[in-house]
Amino acid sequence: METTPSAPHTTTSQDTPNANSNFLLRLLRAREATLIIMIVLIGIALQLITGKFLTTPNLNAISLGFATSAIIVVGMTAALVSGGFDLSVGSVFAMGGVTVALALRAELPIPIAILCGVACGALAGFINGFLITQIQINPFITTLGMLGIARGVSLAITQGLPIAGLPPDFLVYGQGQNLGIPNLILIAIIAIIVGDILMRRSSAFRQIYYVGGNEEAARLSGINVKRVVLAVYVLSGLLAGLAGVLSVSRFTVADPGAGSGEELRIIAACIIGGCSLRGGKGTVIGGLLGLIFVGFINNGMVLLRVPVYWQQLAMGVVLLLAVGFDTISQRWQLRARGKKAG
Amino acid sequence: MDGQPITPANPREALALGIAIVYQELSMVPTLTVAENIFPGHLPTNRFGMVNYRQLYQNAAQVLEKMQVHVNPRALVETLSIANQQLVEISKALSSNCKVLILDEPTSALTDTEADRLLKLLHRLALEGVSILYISHKLNEVFTLAHRITVLRDGRYIGTEKTADVTPDQIIRMMVGRELGAMYPSKTNQVGSPLLEVQDLTLPNSKARNSFKLNQGEILGFAGLIGSGRSELARSVFGADSKVAGRIFLNGSPVDFRSPQDAIKHGLGYLPEDRKAAGLFLEMSIRLNIEAAVISKVSTNGFLSPTKERTLAERYVQQLAISTPGIEQEVRRLSGGNQQKTLVAKWLAIKPNILIVDEPTRGIDVGAKKEIHFLLRQLAESGVGIIIISSELPEILGMSDRILVMHESAIVAEYTAEEATEEKIIRSASGQ
Structure with missing residues (x-):
């Protein structure tokens, strides 16, 4: 081809002198690395201060607390990467739980009952996705509406009362162990690993990043944007429903008020983990690390006997600090690079 | 500026010093009217601090008239063609009575006729005493408009020449740092089915x-x-x-x-x-x-x-x-x-x-x-x-x-x- 022979090919000349610093920058920019360091530091600090942070009961309790949230993080990451978010996960979580409990009380076989709970979540997600892609209501309004609807449904069909008295065979899922690890944690780990691999490497899930990166460009590149977005919300609803089912199995009661405020905690975790509200960015592992980071701080405050009222305030500050610090450091990196180039 | 050292920290300070800029990408609010976009920082107000719309539209009409831009100051910017939006953008810059006007690729969204109109307007402004810094990739525009041409390449200053003293080929050589040859490949004309x-x-x-x-x-x-x-x-x-x-x-x-x-x-x-x-x-x-x-x-x-x-x-x-x-x-x-x-x-x-x-x-x-x-x-x-x-x-x-x-x-x-x-x-x- 007619490539002008003396084209200014800066490929090598720019690359070599600062290859090392590029590597460091990239590592710094990988939010996961920063988070892991922070988490380890917090863990060590809490152990030194309280002496009981790194004990099996405490860590077990924290992990169990994370497990259902971690499952929801997978779906939320997908939603955030696609350029939207799902505010309804907390309510759908409760609705999934209530559904499985009612199905069990109606003496449906356990697998069918579980399926009902999960399907109920997926249905809520489908409705979200349908409204967002076909009627084109924005994700904020759509999922805010679903937040109210799913919570309302849960409260209405239970008259606001928790449902207890579930068959012991069902409770095994949330309370049992395999290989010495609680089932719930195993399921969460599987969800995280599978979710992370799919988001990183599967060609189907890669489309989510394109849609979030630039919707119009994605469409013109032959990506079926509507189908991708619909699938993302179905996934998010389905996983929230599944988390709700597992939570009921663990706690032996279906509480129609469960998971309230969960959506904001999860979104905060994902954002701390590197997702962007503008879409196109983020990893499942990042979201999990964000969740652990927030969880550790929470747990630390409990161990340090910080009054409950201050804990919420602290979480708000942590979110703003984490994201603010990141934004500033990125700007700082950009500027440093600009100076080098100029 | 006028012999004094200046260090404007932001576009507003620069504007106060008499320097206005029109960016390559339009920077208007599409859902507001033309008039509101022309005077974003200094809307005329009545004594209750509310916008005096009659005054605003009048002022806008005057600016547009002076520029010979024929758009309704009450129209929403999003309803205008890109070309008209560009002209409104320039009107906005000029409404501040600036002494220096900087334009960054103002014709990239315009057709040749529209670009011509803009160039004539800029020419007139220059005659009225406004200094214009015109940034463009389009050499024919630069040659019709400019008195002097400065070439930058990869962020470095290459040189400044009087327009009368150089040919487009010389400028191109300065821009690419080498001979470019023909811009267009030869046609082969063997067209298939x-x-x-x-x-x-x-x-x-x-x-x-x-x-x-x-x-x-x-x-x-x-x-x-x-x-x-x-x-x-x-x-x-x-x-x-x-x-x-x-x-x-x-x-x-x-x-x-x-x-x-x-x-x-x-x-x-x-x-x-x-x-x-x-x-x-x-x-x-x-x-x-x-x-x-x-x-x-x-x-x-x-x-x-x-x-x-x-x-x-x-x-x-x-x-x-x-x-x-x-x-x-x-x-x-x-x-x-x-x-x-x-x-x-x-x-x-x-x-x-x-x-x-x-x-x-x-x-x-x-x-x-x-x-x-x-x-x-x-x-x-x-x-x-x-x-x-x-x-x-x-x-x-x-x-x-x-x-x-x-x-x-x-x-x-x-x-x-x-x-x-x-x-x-x-x-x-x-x-x-």
Whole structure:
């Protein structure tokens, strides 16, 4: 081809002198690395201060607390990467739980009952996705509406009362162990690993990043944007429903008020983990690390006997600090690079 | 400024010192009126602190009158054509009675006639004593307008010359740092069999039925004013926008593209005119951009293969001489020309039979422009049918084997490369 022979090919000349610093920058920019360091530091600090942070009961309790949230993080990451978010996960979580409990009380076989709970979540997600892609209501309004609807449904069909008295065979899922690890944690780990691999490497899930990166460009590149977005919300609803089912199995009661405020905690975790509200960015592992980071701080405050009222305030500050610090450091990196180039 | 050292910290301070700037990308609020956009910082108010709209519209009308811009100050900016928006933007800059006016590629969205109008206006302003700093890739504009020309290359000052003392070739040499040679490749004129046939295609808001053929190995130019329906026609052929009626044949058999996905499957590519809004994934890497339309080709069993991804991206970075430290570079950090080459690479990766390029060289440097021209010709010589939409007449004339001219959503004229002239095209494009 007619490539002008003396084209200014800066490929090598720019690359070599600062290859090392590029590597460091990239590592710094990988939010996961920063988070892991922070988490380890917090863990060590809490152990030194309280002496009981790194004990099996405490860590077990924290992990169990994370497990259902971690499952929801997978779906939320997908939603955030696609350029939207799902505010309804907390309510759908409760609705999934209530559904499985009612199905069990109606003496449906356990697998069918579980399926009902999960399907109920997926249905809520489908409705979200349908409204967002076909009627084109924005994700904020759509999922805010679903937040109210799913919570309302849960409260209405239970008259606001928790449902207890579930068959012991069902409770095994949330309370049992395999290989010495609680089932719930195993399921969460599987969800995280599978979710992370799919988001990183599967060609189907890669489309989510394109849609979030630039919707119009994605469409013109032959990506079926509507189908991708619909699938993302179905996934998010389905996983929230599944988390709700597992939570009921663990706690032996279906509480129609469960998971309230969960959506904001999860979104905060994902954002701390590197997702962007503008879409196109983020990893499942990042979201999990964000969740652990927030969880550790929470747990630390409990161990340090910080009054409950201050804990919420602290979480708000942590979110703003984490994201603010990141934004500033990125700007700082950009500027440093600009100076080098100029 | 006026011999005094100044260090404005932001655009507002600069404006107070008498320096106004018109950016390459429009910076107006589309949902407000023209008048509100002209006076954003200093709306006239009544004694209750509320906006005095009557006064505002009067002031705006005066500014527009002075500029000879014929738009209604009460119109919402989003309802104006891009050209008028650009003129309003300049009116806004001038409403501050600035002494220095900086314009960054103000004509990149304008057609030649509209650009002419703008240049005349700037000329008049200069006579009235406004100093103008005019940033442009378009040499003919610079030569008509400027008294002195300064060339920058890769962020470095190269030199300043009096316009009367230099020729365009000398300036080009300063810009690229070497001899550029011809901007357009020679035409071969060996056109093959019909590849794409469009029959009676009707666009929304129009009754005109458009029919045309694209042959193998041919570069078909679409000329016309901005808003004449060229992009709309291209987009509906590509399945990106809906069409009212019409039939499309590919290699003689009827096809119906309901989405870009369908079109791409059949070997069509469409490079949109607005590369930032509709073409690129700016915050993603070159690699991700190049493979965007061929995800399945760089995958094995539904999972992306890092090796295939890297090979694909590196091949095109090298083939198109995209200047970058590596394939993981974010596209937004590239120069306009390299961004455009990345976008071209995305479409080359689908191995197109037909490639529609909409303003393929808008706002990029002459070097990259020339490279894209030669690349398109090379593609055509390998048998690809190419449709090129451009508002730059020299580009249409220099590249096309055949030229169609559109006016008000209808194809109104067809010229062969030999018979086409700028004059004929302009006449057809303006409906005469």
